[in-house]
Structure formats: structure tokens, C-alpha cells
Amino acid sequence: MTGPERHIAVWNNCLQIIANNIEPQKFNTWFKPIRPVSLVESTLTVEVPSDFFRDYIEGAYLDLLKMTLKRAIGAGAQLHYMVRPVQEEKPMVYPASHGLTPTNRTVAISTYQPSASPNPIVFPGVQRLQINPRLNPVYCFANLIEGECNKMGVNAGENISLAPGKTPFNPLFIFGGPGLGKTHLLQAIGIAVKEKFSDLVVLYVTGNEFKTQYMDAVKGNKLVDFMAFYMRIDVLLVDDIQDLLGQGSQNAFFNVFNHLHQSGKQLVFTSDRAPVDLKNFEERLLSRFKWGLSVELSRPEYETRLAMLKARAFREGVSIGDDVLAFLASRIKSNFRELEGTLISLIANATLGHREITVSLAEKLTGKIVGEEQADVSIELIVNTVCEYFNITRDILLSKSRKRQIVQARQIAMYECRNLIPNCSLSTIGSELGGKDHATVLHACTTVQDLMSTDKAFHQYVTDIEEMVAVPVGR
Numbered sequence: 419m420t421g422p423e424r425h426i427a428v429w430n431n432c433l434q435i436i437a438n439n440i441e442p443q444k445f446n447t448w449f450k451p452i453r454p455v456s457l458v459e460s461t462l463t464v465e466v467p468s469d470f471f472r473d474y475i476e477g478a479y480l481d482l483l484k485m486t487l488k489r490a491i492g493a494g495a496q497l498h499y500m501v502r503p504v505q506e507e508k509p510m511v512y513p514a515s516h517g518l519t520p521t522n523r524t525v526a527i528s529t530y531q532p533s534a535s536p537n538p539i540v541f542p543g544v545q546r547l548q549i550n551p552r553l554n555p556v557y558c559f560a561n562l563i564e565g566e567c568n569k570m571g572v573n574a575g576e577n578i579s580l581a582p583g584k585t586p587f588n589p590l591f592i593f594g595g596p597g598l599g600k601t602h603l604l605q606a607i608g609i610a611v612k613e614k615f616s617d618l619v620v621l622y623v624t625g626n627e628f629k630t631q632y633m634d635a636v637k638g639n640k641l642v643d644f645m646a647f648y649m650r651i652d653v654l655l656v657d658d659i660q661d662l663l664g665q666g667s668q669n670a671f672f673n674v675f676n677h678l679h680q681s682g683k684q685l686v687f688t689s690d691r692a693p694v695d696l697k698n699f700e701e702r703l704l705s706r707f708k709w710g711l712s713v714e715l716s717r718p719e720y721e722t723r724l725a726m727l728k729a730r731a732f733r734e735g736v737s738i739g740d741d742v743l744a745f746l747a748s749r750i751k752s753n754f755r756e757l758e759g760t761l762i763s764l765i766a767n768a769t770l771g772h773r774e775i776t777v778s779l780a781e782k783l784t785g786k787i788v789g790e791e792q793a794d795v796s797i798e799l800i801v802n803t804v805c806e807y808f809n810i811t812r813d814i815l816l817s818k819s820r821k822r823q824i825v826q827a828r829q830i831a832m833y834e835c836r837n838l839i840p841n842c843s844l845s846t847i848g849s850e851l852g853g854k855d856h857a858t859v860l861h862a863c864t865t866v867q868d869l870m871s872t873d874k875a876f877h878q879y880v881t882d883i884e885e886m887v888a889v890p891v892g893r
Contacts, residue, residue: 428462428490429454435486440479443680447586447709448475455500460491463498467577467585472499520612522549522619549651551612551620557605563729563754565722571603571713575686579610582618582653582684587711589675589685593692594715597753600688601657603715607686608655618652625662632667641670648674653684659707660689660696668700675706685710695844695860723747723757730758736765738775745777749784760784795838795887797850803886804831807879816852826869828852829862830880836863838887 429452437445455463466472475483487495559579564572574587590607592600608620623631635644648654654674656662662671678685689696692714693707718726724747731738746764750757764783768775805812808827815828828851835847836859844856851859870877 425454425457425462428457429464431490432462432486435489436479436482439482443709447588448479451584451586457491460494461496461498462487462491463500465500467501472501519555520551520553520609520620522551522612522621523617524548549619549621549647551608552622553605553608553612553620555609557602558609559606561729561733562599562602562606563718563722563726565718565725567716567718567722568599568603571715574711574713575603575607576610578607578684578686579614582611582615583682588679589687589707589710591687591689591693591707591710591712592715593689593712595690595717595753597755598715598717599754600715604655604657604686604688608653611653611684615652619650620653620655621651622655622657624657625659628656628671629662629664629667632664632670636666645670645673649677651678651683653686654678656685656687658689659687660691663698665700668703672700672703672706675703679706679709694856697864717751718754718757720747723751723754726754726757727761730761731765734762734765736775738765739777742775742777742780745780746784749780797835797839797842797847800834800838800883800887801831801851803883804834807883807886818852826876826879829866830883832859832862833866833880834883834887838884 433449436449451467453465455465457463466475483497487497559572559576562568562572571592574585574590577585578587578590592603594600605622608622611618612620631644632641635641662668675685687707693704693712696704696707724743727738727743727746731743742764746757746760750760760783764775764780767773767783768779773779801812801815804827805815808815808823810824810827814824815831817824819825832847832851832854835842835851836844844859848854848856848859866876866880870880
């Protein structure tokens, strides 16, 4: 075939070959979104959604692509990529509220009598339900401050809102420490979807709520209705999925996940830890959490903290000097929640006490809220503290010694790094503490937690070391 449509025919031929060599789900995720652009001699140019998308298929399917292109085009075939252009960013606005609360359309689900068993021959009853999406309109993208700490998550969320269920980010797994904006980002995705696709059914629920609903359904003999309800959702947003514990509730969620995912519905989850660090989860569920994209939210940098303070002060209708906001941004570094809470407390104190908002007032208030300034906790600080506590040298701690005292000291050091240093990955800890892999660090953390619950003396070791690490500067 010649002419402008030749590249389309060639790519369709490639897709047929690829579809016969990989699982349907992977084909739909990684190859259907690709668009053919041109074919010049033996070079096929295709358009992909993102750099991340291109890097993934190159890493996972390079051999398959080479084989396919050779069969479809011939020897010397080459594949070039074009990254789909991203829309220009909208100017940032800080509305006091987002407007009307998003609503879902009324949906019909099949229901069964409590005493009846599902029977394919008997047509079940139908009940029409108004599903509340449970979205807070304040948690929209317009009120979310973007920075290096959350840029990847925001970009993925905006892409999802443009085509829910049709991007490689399904599921999207957002993780990070408390107060970093996971819930805000999660709900912003739901709100944006409702704005663009009002007919889609969106639901926000926590992992603990899903578990409680499942248990109530089992007790009330309404499990079939419970499953029918969740299988009608188009965009399911699950917050704090680490709380979804229990074999029964995880099995129910596994089936809901499979049904929604295979039906092209969108799933977005948040967690306080990465999928690899989730405990007491079925392996088949963990593997599905890793199907799409996992994004970590980190501590906000100074510029982002300052932008957030300015935005929140604007929304509150309060004029605060740049010097005060700069002081707060430099003083409170941990997370958005603590930063925002301190600002609201400062405004309340100034308003109720009829005082001017000054750096002096901010300094007094932050001293009461966040305490004395802490030394930056680092792996080196923790290692030195553990060595001092157990009276051993750094070389001995990081050695391959299998003596019980040395092993336990090393495990405690790994545990403290994981718990006291925000966003410190397992691989980083392992690399710094003797060249261990992430599995060894994870095992060490689990061992320390187990020993703390059964051995009082060991529990005291860990507590003492934490107190030594957290001593205020200038003690």
C-alpha cells in the first residue's frame, strides 16, 4: 500500500503481531494508546502519551518491537517516537471555594432478596440508587499547589481526568507520608472527571470504610448487592488503602478491582507507604497495585511551601506580609498539613487578640506548635547514634558480622532510617548501611517491629535511640 495511509496499515499489522504475543491487558495498556504518525522508507514514527510511556515500552518490550518491525517492514526497520504534546498549563487561581459539590447520576443495580441465591435463570430485582461521590469541592486542582514534590502525581492525575480508564496510569498508586496532599490529589482527580464527564459515576471511599461496608454486607446477607454496587462505579478512588485488611474484604476488593479494570474503569489509590512495603496484603492484590503507575509525594520544597501559604492566605481573605510567610515557609518543612494548620492558627490568634500579624507573633506561635527546631535527621546521624548507644564502631556496624548484638544494632539503624527520615527509600538505606538490598532492609524493619512487641528490653533500645536522634539543636 502506498499513500498517506500506509503508516496506519503497517502499524495495524504490527498491532496484530504484538496482540498474539502478550496478554490482552498489557496490550490494551501499552500498545493501544500508541498512534502511528508516518512511515518514511523503513522508519516508522509513532506518537506516545509521555516520556514515561516511551521508556517503559522500550524497557519491557524492546525485543518484541524489533521482531515485529522486522516482520512488518523488513530488515533495517526503525521505530521513532514522538511524545504527545501536553496542553499549556492554566494560570493558577485561588478561589475561596470550587463551586457546587459534584454529583453522580442515579444508577440501577441488580439486587437479590436476603434469602435468595443468585440464579442466572431468575431475573433479579432492580433498585435505582443515587450514589454520592463524597467529593469535597475545595479539594480541586485549582487549589492544589504544584511543585517538584508532587509534579509527577499532578501530571498523571490531570491525564487521567482527560481520559479516565484509557491511560497507562490505571491503577494510579499515590503514596507518601502524612500531610503531603495525597487526599487532595485523589479528590481533585474525581472532581476533574466529574467536570469533564458528568455521566460517569465517581466514588471516593477509604480503605477502612470499604472493609466496614464489606463486613456489614456479610452480616446482613447482602454481599451480592454490595458487589453489584461497586461494580457499577466508573472511577473508584480509595484513600488509605493500607487499612484494607482482612482476607474477606481483600478478596471482595480483588474481584471489584478485576471487574472494573477489565471493564476499562479508572482506579486511583493512596497509601502511606509504597506497594512493596504494604504488609498483610495478598500477593495477587499487591501485583495489581503495580500494574499502572506508582507515584511518591515527597516533602514540599521551600518555593512550594511559600506558594501554598500565599494561596491559603488569599483564600482566607487575609493580607499577610511576605516576611511572615517567608518565615513560616522556612520554619515548617515537614508537610502541607502542618504548614496550613500553623497559618490558620496564626490568623486566629491575631484576629481574636486584635494583634497585627508579624514575624514576632509567628515566631512565638510556631515555637508552641512545632517545638524547638530539630536537627536534620540523616542516615549518618542515625548510624552514629546507634554506634554510640551500643558502644561499637561504624565499621563494625556496617560489617558482615553475624553476631547477635551487631545484627540487631544494624537492624535498628535500618528501622530508624525508615521511620525517622521522610521519603528515604529502602534501597537508599540498604546502600548506605553495608550495601544491602531493599528486601534485607524490609526484613530488618519487620524484625524490629516484631521484637519491640515481645521484648521490653529491645523496645527500650529503640525508644532510647529515637530520643537521642530527636534531641533539639543546641542541647
